Amino acid sequence: xxxxxxxxxxxxSLVQHTAAQGGTGIxxxxxxxxxxxxxxxxxxxxxxxxxxxxxxxxxPAAAPAxxxxxxxxxxxxxxTAAAAGGPRAETPPQQMHFSTxxxxxxxxxxxxxxxxxxxxxxHQMQYFLSAPQQYxxxxxxxxxGASPSPFDIPxxxxxxxxxxxxxxxxxxxxxxxxxxxxxxxxxxxxxAAAAAPTPGESPRAPEPPPxxxxxxxxxxxxxSVGAKRKGGPGGLxxxxxxSPELQAIVGxxxxxxxxxxxxxWAYIRRNNLQDPNNKRKIICNDExxxxxxTDSTDMFQMNKLLSKHIRPLESKNDSKPEAKxxxxxGDEPISxxxxxVNQLPLMVSDALATFFGTGEREMVHSEAVKRVWDxxxxxxxxxxxxxxxxLCDSKLKQLFGRESLTAHGVSELLSDHLYTQSTNx
DNA sequence: CTAGACAGGTCAGGAAACCT
DNA sequence: AGGTTTCCTGACCTGTCTAG
Numbered sequence: 445x446x447x448x449x450x451x452x453x454x455x456x457s458l459v460q461h462t463a464a465q466g467g468t469g470i471x472x473x474x475x476x477x478x479x480x481x482x483x484x485x486x487x488x489x490x491x492x493x494x495x496x497x498x499x500x501x502x503x504p505a506a507a508p509a510x511x512x513x514x515x516x517x518x519x520x521x522x523x524t525a526a527a528a529g530g531p532r533a534e535t536p537p538q539q540m541h542f543s544t545x546x547x548x549x550x551x552x553x554x555x556x557x558x559x560x561x562x563x564x565x566x567h568q569m570q571y572f573l574s575a576p577q578q579y580x581x582x583x584x585x586x587x588x589g590a591s592p593s594p595f596d597i598p599x600x601x602x603x604x605x606x607x608x609x610x611x612x613x614x615x616x617x618x619x620x621x622x623x624x625x626x627x628x629x630x631x632x633x634x635x636a637a638a639a640a641p642t643p644g645e646s647p648r649a650p651e652p653p654p655x656x657x658x659x660x661x662x663x664x665x666x667x668s669v670g671a672k673r674k675g676g677p678g679g680l681x682x683x684x685x686x687s688p689e690l691q692a693i694v695g696x697x698x699x700x701x702x703x704x705x706x707x708x709w710a711y712i713r714r715n716n717l718q719d720p721n722n723k724r725k726i727i728c729n730d731e732x733x734x735x736x737x738t739d740s741t742d743m744f745q746m747n748k749l750l751s752k753h754i755r756p757l758e759s760k761n762d763s764k765p766e767a768k769x770x771x772x773x774g775d776e777p778i779s780x781x782x783x784x785v786n787q788l789p790l791m792v793s794d795a796l797a798t799f800f801g802t803g804e805r806e807m808v809h810s811e812a813v814k815r816v817w818d819x820x821x822x823x824x825x826x827x828x829x830x831x832x833x834x835l836c837d838s839k840l841k842q843l844f845g846r847e848s849l850t851a852h853g854v855s856e857l858l859s860d861h862l863y864t865q866s867t868n869x
Numbered sequence: 870c871t872a873g874a875c876a877g878g879t880c881a882g883g884a885a886a887c888c889t
Numbered sequence: 890a891g892g893t894t895t896c897c898t899g900a901c902c903t904g905t906c907t908a909g
Contacts (some may be wrong), residue, residue, distance in 0.1 A: 709883075872907105872908090873908085
């Protein structure tokens with residue numbers, strides 16, 4: 445079963461691939477044949493749709509000057525339509541020939557893959573960038589053997605042991621942008637697919653549920669996008685950034701919220717962290733304690749606590765950033781700001797620097813907490829009678845100036861030893 | 870009267886226990 | 890067996906209000 449939307453995306457990928465290979469043009473007929481062979485289905489009934497997608501991608505379009513950023517919205521710029529040799533209305537759909545110049549003029553985005561991507565996955569990443577839908581399709585086919593994701597980032601970066609180099613940050617951002625562009629292009633193709641309702645003749649290819657063609661009674665514009673919000677890339681399925689503490693548990697730097705919750709529950713079961721008497725209760729181990737900042741929680745509170753460790757990948761600088769959310773009554777601190785601060789490297793006090801003994805003078809708060817816990821753990825400093833109490837050894841005494849502290853207090857006390865540059869001065 | 874702007878409501882997935 | 894409980898974000902839908 446291949447939906448029109450998926451087909452549109454496959455067509456888009458093929459066009460990009462052709463352009464990337466140096467191809468100068470492509471016909472709807474060729475697309476029907478190539479894609480049909482590739483997918484193992486007869487796409488001739490879909491020729492009309494394919495033509496519409498090609499028109500949307502290359503037809504009344506092409507860029508005047510290649511966008512230095514490699515943005516692929518260029519093909520939609522009407523300025524170069526003529527130059528690109530757009531299709532003529534009289535030509536039979538299948539034989540229409542579309543120049544891929546537009547697609548190639550906006551150079552097929554093959555940005556440098558950040559070096560932290562394992563060598564063996566660089567090719568995969570390039571493949572993904574040039575043909576995301578095909579790549580995803582291939583991945584689904586190979587689902588059985590769970591090979592490591594090409595997006596895996598070495599643990600040293602993931603857990604903040606090592607700051608991500610500036611250049612890589614920029615590249616990572618670029619990758620996110622590219623993915624966003626892919627989505628936009630796919631959305632455009634979707635619109636084209638929806639707008640290709642077969643002028644006179646019946647589409648005769650309504651496979652699954654007989655597409656309610658007479659649904660023209662519907663509203664209009666926005667209604668036509670009635671692809672139903674069902675597991676799309678947005679909303680709950682939006683990939684969000686994961687805090688270093690949570691990464692240690694779920695294992696990925698970016699996941700959909702639903703996936704994070706799933707992985708978290710898997711971790712809880714794996715480590716037998718549910719209270720046997722009340723399975724709703726979660727008993728935190730060291731890693732979980734870093735995330736939830738408590739010794740135990742329940743499954744309902746868990747989601748709330750989790751939200752502190754999940755944040756959008758892209759900054760909301762565009763569109764309608766604060767339109768809705770913004771109700772800063774001034775009373776409560778804005779948590780997003782708070783969590784952002786948690787991600788900033790802070791200045792380390794002399795005492796703390798001495799405690800670490802590594803000479804590091806900058807550190808993310810969470811990393812400092814983690815290291816202190818490592819010390820507590822490795823020196824067995826938890827009170828055997830009450831694990832929530834930490835019995836300070838000489839080093840901890842020197843750092844915190846007390847004989848004991850609560851597990852809760854570690855993070856709080858560390859705050860006294862970490863400060864921003866501005867507060868330092 | 871129509872079109873646009875805006876606000877508020879709904880729904881989506883995921884977990885496990887408990888109640889009917 | 891099925892509904893309810895908790896919590897999150899954002900797309901989408903519906904209803905209301907305002908301006909032209």
